[in-house]
Amino acid sequence: MSELKKKPSSASYKKKAKEKEERHQNVIKHTKNIEIFFSKPKSDDSELSTAIIIHSVSATDPVQCETPTSSIQPPDLFVPTPSTSSALSAVDVVQQSQNTIIIVDCDPAKWSINNETQEYIASNGFNQNINVDFSLSKRIYLEDKVSRFLTKTMFERKLLNREKRSRKWLIYSPSTGKVFCGPCLLFGGGTSFGKQDVGFNDWKNASIRYSHENSCEHKTYVSALQRRSDIGGRIDHELVAQIQEELTYWREVLKRVVATVKSLLASRGLSFRGHEEKLGSLHNGNYLMTLELIAEFDPFLSKHIAQYGGKGKGCTNYLSSTICDEFIELMAKKVLTQIKDEIKISKYYSMIVDSTPDISHIDQLTLVIRYVKADGTPVERFLKFIAHVGHKSQDMADAIIKTLDMFEINILDCRGQSYDNAANMSGIYNGLQAKIKELCSLADYIPCSAHSLNLVGECAAECVQETCWFFGLVGVRYRIEHTL
Known part of the structure; x- marks a missing residue:
């Protein structure tokens, strides 16, 4: 009987993630910035080497x-x-x-x-x-x-x-x-x-x-x-006209990409990637599939895909996953800016924090802010995943304060905090809620209702012997099936 495949360690997951990020940054470095095709009122955060x-x-x-x-x-x-x-x-x-x-x-x-x-x-x-x-x-x-x-x-x-x-x-x-x-x-x-x-x-x-x-x-x-x-x-009239024509062409391409990313996939929470990134494939995912569908009724995009699509690396077409990811990142920055502005207007807020490992087994702290908009509507907005924080209350408190400062949100305006019932979160002396209260005494702690209900259900189930036998049998069967 062959030995079971050994599960990769956490360090190997981190190493693979780092290598993937380096490859991604290398691709972005050798790709033209899409912002050069759009006029901007200001150039506040563009990094330009010569001026x-x-x-x-x-x-x-x-x-x-x-x-x-x-x-x-x-x-x-x-x-x-x-x-x-x-x-x-x-x-x-x-x-x-x-x-x-x-x-x-x-x-x-x-x-x-x-x-x-x-x-x-x-x-x-x-x-x-x-x-x-x-x-x-x-x-x-x-x-x-x-x-x-x-x-x-x-x-x-x-x-x-x-x-x-x-x-x-x-x-x-x-x-x-x-x-x-x-x-x-x-x-x-x-x-x-x-x-x-x-x-x-x-x-x-x-x-x-x-x-x-x-x-x-x-x-x-x-x-x-x-x-x-x-x-x-001007003597360079033809050159200026040619440059303007090319800029107009690529702007039209990017308009269709933006519409696909923003108006269709991102707004509906649909997946972007498929098993492969090839135009014409049945397994290329929702993003390329949508562009192909638009091309059937749009002669401009159809001609563009026929001329530039599917030629691999080295041929610019602005339809790749790199451009798609860059648009998603730009839109995310715009959304976060809007959230930050709304929080500044409403001033007071409460926060919800919980942690969970992602698919690569890296523990992430989730930070959600709840506030009331100017029209009186209460909303909850996700701000950020904070990775590699640990489970100590002081480490989590430092990470939360650092993130709030990054978004220019004052901790003194916090009026509520809600976590699960674990000791490192809810402890009245050394828990996360106690660390936050040291900074803002008005931030009242409210245990998460869903976690509390789960604990009530667990305690109620443990009181019945037949229930314990049932869930014990289900757990054993689950482990056996997944072991085999």
Whole structure:
């Protein structure tokens, strides 16, 4: 009789899990980041190795710039800004390639005038800073002994027919309290409006000096900026069009992947993987099966699968499990952020904690938060599995506090805690509930009703001799069947 196969140790499970994670990270490292195909309002957590910095705003700078409200061209003199443009915010970050970024300040006095600045502003416009505080624009005229300031009315001009038009070429500098002409500043105008170290702040004679907008020099630089912003007139027009076409293509692919992951499988708790990851196989799982079903009615996806699908590693198609997992991770971060925001609004909460081993026999601590939403609805939200915590009450308490701090949840706002009836959880002196009460005395402990009912049923069953014989026989039979 052959010997029974020895069960792998816990250490071997951990070693295999570590090797699997290393392989997964290696695949991700050699795969293009899907975020490059989507525009983002901010680039706050992207890790980019190289940066072309035109200018960055200091974190200690007290000057605050308002939300962008205008583009660079006035309505009558200049042609409209391209439809793809958007005005800059306080600091605008645009990813030019996978390893290059451009940062442009909203303050024209801090611009570094070069080709990159001209290119970016020609494509995206600039911020006029109309809604900021104009207190720094104060100028005292000694002859009149009066003080004058820049006002919002100076950003408008009145035509002969009494219509009002915006001076969209005018930019206020919050750091110097002066105004500049955007096009003249970019291309080196000769007046005070176009010199970065000079600027204009003669508010008493502003109505006269604003005739700058009718000068030939100003019109020349405006035309130059407009030609720069016109993609059709650029020498790299074909290259820009080709890049934009490719970005549009891959965005359409990823839209279908997102719809499959979010709207169908994840929202219904369905499994993603099958026995193999091959398009056309009967055992490729729900994820690829759904994409194949969509392709039957979607000519675009059908053509994409025919051209890129099933070619194995080295051929990018954005339909693999790696991309699917990355989308799931991004969605999970978004959901956790939403939960964190709801908890901050509701303020008070209670927590439910229990531990159980997973399929690889690694013990995990499950943390669930219960709170009341703004509309009065009580909800329970799963936060995280905490692995390798152990069964000591102090270790579990430290892991819970660390996790709550990670989600920016204050332990002092906890008003309830619920665990099972084990001594390390419910002990009134050294249990987990006692450790949490040391930190927050208002966190009342309530034993889990399901665990308590289970103990009641177990004690009730032990009182009947026939019941003990029955369950004992069932247990023996179960062990024999699984041994054989």
